[in-house]
Amino acid sequence: MGQAMVHPKDSQSSTLVGSDLPPRVRSALEQLLSVVSEEIVRGLGKMLNELEQQLFQQANHARNAAAQDDQFNALRNLRLTRADFIPLYLHGLEDTLARLRAPRPEAETAAATKSGSQQWQLLDRDSDDEHIMLRDLAVRYESRATLTLYLLGQRFGVMAGAPAFETDRLPVGPRALLRIAEDTAKALHHDGVLRMLLYRAFEHHVLAGYPTLVELMNESLGKAGILPGLEFVPARIRPASQTRSEAAEAAPAKPAAAGKTAGDSAQAPYTGWLGQANAPSSADDAMQFALLQQLLSGRRGLIGKLQAGSQAPDAEALAAPALDEMLGTIQRKPSGTPASPERKRSLRDVQQAVLAMARQQRGSAATLSRDDNDTFDLLGLLYTELEREVRDDTLARELLDRLQVPLLRLALQDRAFFVRSEHPGRMFLNTVAESGASWLGEDGVDPHFENQLAQTVERVVNDYQGDVQVFEQANADLQQQLQVQARRAEVSERRHVEAARGKEKLAVAKQRAAVVLDELLKDKQLPRFVQTLLRQAWADVLTLVLLRNGESSELWRTHLDATQRIIEVTCAKDSTLDADLASQIEQSMLQVGYHASEATAMARQLSRAPTESDDAASRTELTVKLKSHTRLGEDTAAKKPEPRPRNGEEQSCYDYLRSLPFGTWMEFTSNQQGDKTRRRLSWYSPVTDNALFVNNRGQRVAEMTLDHLARLMAQQQLRVVTVESSRVVDRAWQATLSVLRSFAGQSEPQPVWTAPT
Numbered sequence: 208m209g210q211a212m213v214h215p216k217d218s219q220s221s222t223l224v225g226s227d228l229p230p231r232v233r234s235a236l237e238q239l240l241s242v243v244s245e246e247i248v249r250g251l252g253k254m255l256n257e258l259e260q261q262l263f264q265q266a267n268h269a270r271n272a273a274a275q276d277d278q279f280n281a282l283r284n285l286r287l288t289r290a291d292f293i294p295l296y297l298h299g300l301e302d303t304l305a306r307l308r309a310p311r312p313e314a315e316t317a318a319a320t321k322s323g324s325q326q327w328q329l330l331d332r333d334s335d336d337e338h339i340m341l342r343d344l345a346v347r348y349e350s351r352a353t354l355t356l357y358l359l360g361q362r363f364g365v366m367a368g369a370p371a372f373e374t375d376r377l378p379v380g381p382r383a384l385l386r387i388a389e390d391t392a393k394a395l396h397h398d399g400v401l402r403m404l405l406y407r408a409f410e411h412h413v414l415a416g417y418p419t420l421v422e423l424m425n426e427s428l429g430k431a432g433i434l435p436g437l438e439f440v441p442a443r444i445r446p447a448s449q450t451r452s453e454a455a456e457a458a459p460a461k462p463a464a465a466g467k468t469a470g471d472s473a474q475a476p477y478t479g480w481l482g483q484a485n486a487p488s489s490a491d492d493a494m495q496f497a498l499l500q501q502l503l504s505g506r507r508g509l510i511g512k513l514q515a516g517s518q519a520p521d522a523e524a525l526a527a528p529a530l531d532e533m534l535g536t537i538q539r540k541p542s543g544t545p546a547s548p549e550r551k552r553s554l555r556d557v558q559q560a561v562l563a564m565a566r567q568q569r570g571s572a573a574t575l576s577r578d579d580n581d582t583f584d585l586l587g588l589l590y591t592e593l594e595r596e597v598r599d600d601t602l603a604r605e606l607l608d609r610l611q612v613p614l615l616r617l618a619l620q621d622r623a624f625f626v627r628s629e630h631p632g633r634m635f636l637n638t639v640a641e642s643g644a645s646w647l648g649e650d651g652v653d654p655h656f657e658n659q660l661a662q663t664v665e666r667v668v669n670d671y672q673g674d675v676q677v678f679e680q681a682n683a684d685l686q687q688q689l690q691v692q693a694r695r696a697e698v699s700e701r702r703h704v705e706a707a708r709g710k711e712k713l714a715v716a717k718q719r720a721a722v723v724l725d726e727l728l729k730d731k732q733l734p735r736f737v738q739t740l741l742r743q744a745w746a747d748v749l750t751l752v753l754l755r756n757g758e759s760s761e762l763w764r765t766h767l768d769a770t771q772r773i774i775e776v777t778c779a780k781d782s783t784l785d786a787d788l789a790s791q792i793e794q795s796m797l798q799v800g801y802h803a804s805e806a807t808a809m810a811r812q813l814s815r816a817p818t819e820s821d822d823a824a825s826r827t828e829l830t831v832k833l834k835s836h837t838r839l840g841e842d843t844a845a846k847k848p849e850p851r852p853r854n855g856e857e858q859s860c861y862d863y864l865r866s867l868p869f870g871t872w873m874e875f876t877s878n879q880q881g882d883k884t885r886r887r888l889s890w891y892s893p894v895t896d897n898a899l900f901v902n903n904r905g906q907r908v909a910e911m912t913l914d915h916l917a918r919l920m921a922q923q924q925l926r927v928v929t930v931e932s933s934r935v936v937d938r939a940w941q942a943t944l945s946v947l948r949s950f951a952g953q954s955e956p957q958p959v960w961t962a963p964t
Contacts, residue, residue, distance in 0.1 A: 221305035228308060232366045235431035236304045242427045243379055244297055246420050250413035251293050258408045259285055262401075281401040288395040295394060299387040303378040307367050337402060341385050344410055348381040348417050349374045353698055355421040356380065362425065362433045379424060381417060385409070477933035478870035480693040480903065524576040525565055531616055531673065533564050538612040538668065551608050554587040557615065582618050585625055586611075588946060592939035593640050602657050603643025606664045610639065613671045613678075620673060628937060631678040637936035638685050639664060644885075644935050653904060659688055692904075699905030704890045707899045707910075711892045713754060717839070720749035727770055734817050736826055737777045739833070744809055745770065747839040748795040766795070773813045781816065789814035799839055805832055850914045854921075861917035865893070872928040873900075875919070885928065 223237050262285060266278035349356060356374045363378070364371035374380050388409050392402045429435045525533075537560055558575070565573035575583065590611070597603050617632045618624040624632050642660055663681050671677045724746055728738065749766055756762045769791055776785050789810040796806035808829055853861060871888045886908055891898035898916060900909040919925035931937070 221302050223301060223305050226305040228305070231432070232307070235366065235428055235433050236307070238431050239379070239424055239427050240301055240304060242423050243300065243420065246416065246423070247300070247384075247413060248293055248297070250409075250416070251296060254405070254408040254412040255285070255289055255292060257412065258401075258405060259289070261404060261408070277400060281398060281404075284395075284397060285401060288397070291395060292391060296387055296391045299391055300379075300384075303383055303387065307363070307378060337389075337399065337406075340403065340406055341382075341389060344406065344414065345375075345380075345382040345385055348414050352418040352421045354694060355418065355425060358425050358437055359421060359428075361437060362428045365433055366428075381414065384413065384417075475930045476867055476871040477928045477930050478868060478872070479933065480689070480696060523569075523572075524574055525561070525579070527579075527619070529565070530561065530575070530579060530619065533561050534612055534616050534619075535672065536564070537561070538616070538671075552611065554583060554590060554611055554615065557612060558583050578622070579619060582622070583615070585943070586615055586618055588943045589625075589936075589939055592942040592946075593636075593935065595942070596935045596939055597640055597643045601643030602661060603639055603641075606639050606642075606661060607636075609664055609668055610636065613667055616671065616673065617675065617678060621675065625940075628934075631675060631682050633936060635667070635678050635682040635685065637934050638682070638689070640935040640939075653692055656688055656692055660685065696901075696903065696905030700887070700889050700901050703899060703901060703905070703907045707890055707892075707897070711895055711897065713750070713839070714895060716754040717746075717750045719758075720746050720753055723749065723767070724770070727767075727774060731774055731778065733774065733777055736830070737773075737813065737817070739830070740809055740813055741770075741773065743833055743838065744796060744799070744801065744836075745773070745792075745813070747799040750839050751799055769795075776814055777816055779816050784811065784815045786814075801836065805829070805836075850912075853914070853917065857917050857921045860920040861913060864913050864916055864920070865891075867927065872933070873916075874926050874928055876924045 223233055223240065226233060228236070259282065262278055262282040266275050266282060269275035269278055356377065357371075359379075360372040360374065360377060363376075375382050377383060385406070388405065389402070392405055397405065425437075429437065534557070537557060562573055562575075574580075590607070593607065594604075597607065614624075614632055614636060621630070621632075624630050627633065639660065642657060663684055667677055667681050721742075724741060728741065733741070749770070752760075752763050752766050769788065772785070772788055773792070776788065792810040792813050793803075793806045796809055797803065801809070808825065812826075812829070867888065869888065869890055872885050873888055875884045875886060876882070877884045886900040886902065889899045889901050891913060896913045898911050898913055899907065900911070902908045916925060920927075
């Protein structure tokens, strides 16, 4: 018979029916429990079957009688308790969900840590191995469902009426499921050998499908009305239609000075990652290209005045099929020698090669139609501007050269390539160009992504024969890779942001503790050595208490009373030692990292009035130890110089920076040559003004103050990247249009000629 079922935590486990949760939360959790139980029961059944077979095989192949006895004992225990395992596991799962709003167990953990920190003991090796295995399994499966667990944490935070749950707090997270399995196995008196085998089988049959299970849990809670429709999608602000003249007023590097804010949709700050697409346009492609031709005719007319006519009067225009066939022949040939980049093929070379092939085949002069000639010219101008945006020493330069002919054939077939920002060919060209953008830096692109990019470009060059689906598929493949890269960057960025927030909390707590000490020590005539102890060692104690518990806690009030008692005792004429105060001080000093001998010495100095008989040498020794001791938050304690007053322009830029959303990209001028570097404003503190920047891979690259950023912006050494200017190909296209307008004698840009974003 199976053993009696006892819950791993206590004999009176909670149930959802008997819990004091709100009815809506209870209903949502009951539906969730039904979904999870169905999946887990199936996995647990397979797990127990495999475990029983594995134990039997190991017993038959045991090396000695003792090992065989251990295996058979474990098998016997498993068979006796098998019928109870699944019900007991589900009971533990329901208990965990029912305690959703119960006080967090951090207090118990902290108490255990506190007692354990003062009493060292040897760990049992088997217990340590078991703990390591459970931790590694939890981390492994948390990393495989990072984003879906993040969404699940948001939903559990809503149900608990608390901030979003971290993965280690989720009642149905990998850690919780493994912990329930551990508690169940221990409650059924499974020995260490059986538990280790059970965890492996649990991984294979329960955790293996965990990513899918998390999606089912999110779906279940969404249907129950808990944040329905919640998705992890970067927020985008779709720019409204606005004339170029209005946009020009809002676009400079000093947007605040022009009276604009971060909420202006036409110049919305760009917060996406590398290669992410902008909002699609709805322009009339035919009209757009016709207006582009008007600009080109102005350029052609000016050039024609400077050059003699080179076209034969009786030259016949090439038909579209013949032109595409000739370009296909050129596409199959190598574009140049990698060892001699100066001899790489240009679009002008391609055009001359086409005309030469036509002359050779027909025996007479040939030319291009007006539309085809315009396409050659436009793509050539666009490539010229792209070369200014892409570094010479990058793989992207070679890939752009490889794409010349396929993109030319695509543009000849579909003129919308020039006027639609969401065109597959244009988006693909942008992804390739951005991988080598001058503002990325040396570590801005993942080498693995570059390899996949090169393979995709080669596939386009080999496969494109007039079917735009080749570019669509290639772009879809790259976008999928970019999304994976963006998720990794977001996870890395989030870690740095959490670290920065923790650093800020420590700095604020340290500052508040110093202010409180100043108020308490005001007008008090304390010995100099006592003041040193209070402002250094005891200030760290107050900082730690404030950081962990807050000003409204009982522990904070207790330490304030202790501080006042220290002042009273050390100012008194009676030098009697206050034993209770000394004990409290010693325990507090141990918490901030002082050795026991140092803590005892400082406690004696702060719990009685100093006398003339005190040993000066011991004070000197204690002072030296204080100076060598690393204080709490010492790296944040460096006092920053008071910034000089900002002028009106700097203040406008400062106010604008404080209105920007997290994730805004900024472009820094890095040297006198005007080279640019983009960095992402991941987070800034409204309290300390510190701003955290990461690169395109989510790696921390800099920390600055908003005051410094405002001065850089006022000096035009910094600008906010907007949606309109975020993509390399769009910036190159705008530069191309500027060149054409200069030939046409137009000073004011017209909105119909711009590349929509």
